[in-house]
Amino acid sequence: MTVAVSPGALPVSTAISPGSWPALVLNADYRPLSYYPLSLWSWQDTIKAVFLDRVTVVSTYDKAIHSPSFEMRLPSVVSLKTYVKPSRNPAFTRFNVFLAYSAMQNHLLVFYQRLRSTIHIGKTYSIHIRHGAAWGGAVP
Numbered sequence: 001m002t003v004a005v006s007p008g009a010l011p012v013s014t015a016i017s018p019g020s021w022p023a024l025v026l027n028a029d030y031r032p033l034s035y036y037p038l039s040l041w042s043w044q045d046t047i048k049a050v051f052l053d054r055v056t057v058v059s060t061y062d063k064a065i066h067s068p069s070f071e072m073r074l075p076s077v078v079s080l081k082t083y084v085k086p087s088r089n090p091a092f093t094r095f096n097v098f099l100a101y102s103a104m105q106n107h108l109l110v111f112y113q114r115l116r117s118t119i120h121i122g123k124t125y126s127i128h129i130r131h132g133a134a135w136g137g138a139v140p
């Protein structure tokens with residue numbers, strides 16, 4: 001069975017490279033299976049999953065594949081029909097350590113900015129935030 005990409009009747013191997021037309025894979029609750037790297041399937045794996053009734057097509061590309069008796073638009077976003085429970089413990093990799101460190105730096109920067117801030121309410125009262133405690137007092 002020869003599968004071709006419309007428009008035209010060129011074979012898939014010459015019209016679409018193996019890395020083209022990826023599909024975003026979402027869990028049954030419509031969240032990505034992974035963020036780094038983003039969960040993507042090749043169009044061949046996506047078509048196979050659609051025919052095996054393992055996924056629901058959420059969105060499609062404008063391109064279509066067809067055989068002599070069947071035509072189907074290439075899925076761009078699919079959702080799994082069964083929920084896959086995410087891993088509780090992420091892998092201890094250099095990239096994940098970098099992500100955690102970056103998130104911690106951002107959190108500490110926001111925390112430090114809040115510690116140094118002074119919120120003025122009117123002209124005679126201010127709230128000072130120092131070391132996680134807040135107290136108010138009259139300002140001369």
